[in-house]
Amino acid sequence: MTERKLVRPYGDTTGDGMVQVSFTLPVPAGKQAEGAAAQLAASMGIDPAMVVHSKAVGADHTFFVIYGPVKHLVDLSAVTVAERDYPLLSPKEVNTGIRRGLRRKMVVLGACVGTDAHTVGIDAILNIKGFAGEKGLEYYREMRVVNLGAQVGVPQLVERAQKEKADAVLISQVVTQKEAHLTTTREVAAAFSEAYPAGRRPLLVVGGPRFDESAAAALGVDRIFGRGTTPGEVASYLAHALV
Numbered sequence: 706m707t708e709r710k711l712v713r714p715y716g717d718t719t720g721d722g723m724v725q726v727s728f729t730l731p732v733p734a735g736k737q738a739e740g741a742a743a744q745l746a747a748s749m750g751i752d753p754a755m756v757v758h759s760k761a762v763g764a765d766h767t768f769f770v771i772y773g774p775v776k777h778l779v780d781l782s783a784v785t786v787a788e789r790d791y792p793l794l795s796p797k798e799v800n801t802g803i804r805r806g807l808r809r810k811m812v813v814l815g816a817c818v819g820t821d822a823h824t825v826g827i828d829a830i831l832n833i834k835g836f837a838g839e840k841g842l843e844y845y846r847e848m849r850v851v852n853l854g855a856q857v858g859v860p861q862l863v864e865r866a867q868k869e870k871a872d873a874v875l876i877s878q879v880v881t882q883k884e885a886h887l888t889t890t891r892e893v894a895a896a897f898s899e900a901y902p903a904g905r906r907p908l909l910v911v912g913g914p915r916f917d918e919s920a921a922a923a924l925g926v927d928r929i930f931g932r933g934t935t936p937g938e939v940a941s942y943l944a945h946a947l948v
């Protein structure tokens with residue numbers, strides 16, 4: 706049995722339980738708004754709750770930062786996360802693997818899908834200049850990368866994947882308002898399942914800063930990559946999954 710390891714948040718001294726949270730209330734800035742923020746924080750378990758910052762956001766809303774202690778503990782032995790279950794490879798190893806395993810170039814299609822226009826993330830993974838000191842997938846000699854850019858419709862994505870004979874389709878979802886990232890991902894998964902015979906669709910990989918990386922199966926895709934992902938991690942995964 707794993708040993709329980711309990712920790713508390715750290716503010717000024719070890720174990721003091723101090724946390725900082727921020728939120729906006731639909732209340733005009735003023736004493737009543739600050740009282741309302743303190744009340745909400747107290748009911749969240751922050752006691753005593755200090756309103757350390759409040760600022761009007763337009764005429765009818767106020768933004769707050771609250772600081773104070775919680776009594777809650779974190780049991781590190783009960784934490785579950787999606788661990789990387791494949792080895793990190795160098796570009797040379799990925800290229801060699803593809804050449805030996807596929808005996809042709811791996812076709813990787815990428816796009817920012819739906820209404821989302823945030824292309825910086827998918828470009829960080831695909832463009833040759835890369836991200837965090839690593840070259841993007843365009844740098845890999847054994848990959849043929851097709852970057853469709855922003856605001857690509859789901860039918861257009863499927864059509865292009867078929868035309869290019871894509872081995873992997875990489876989609877980016879940055880906007881999370883009204884769970885747009887989840888809805889679009891489910892739409893992509895459903896459209897690919899419908900367009901391809903069972904077990905024959907390309908590998909579906911989704912990325913964006915606010916995804917839960919352990920939710921791939923629930924969303925109908927093969928893998929999710931979250932914030933801070935580097936191109937090397939994605940290339941290694943593609944080699945692991947497809948070769």
Ligand code: B12
Nearest residue numbers: 821822823824825826875877880881882912913914933934
């Ligand atoms: C730059 C930016 C813009 C630029 C985008 C330019 C462009 N060509 O991309 C512009 C000005 C156009 C823009 C517009 C808007 N934006 Co904006 N934008 C940002 C900003 C400041 C930075 C995003 C970014 O580039 N990050 C850097 C990249 C490298 O990080 P990343 O995207 O997380 O990508 C990494 C990982 O997530 C992962 N990854 C991402 N995608 C993929 C895909 C795959 C396959 C893989 C494997 C990995 C992967 O790998 C990347 C590298 O590690 C963020 C705030 C922030 N600080 O994050 C807001 C933000 C994303 N925008 C926001 C909003 C609201 C908007 C607008 C709606 C604003 C408006 N009212 O018009 C519009 C929406 C436009 C649209 N239709 O999508 C909100 C979203 C809020 C939410 N809950 O959804 C944010 C969070 C700002 C905020 N705090 O309110 N925006």
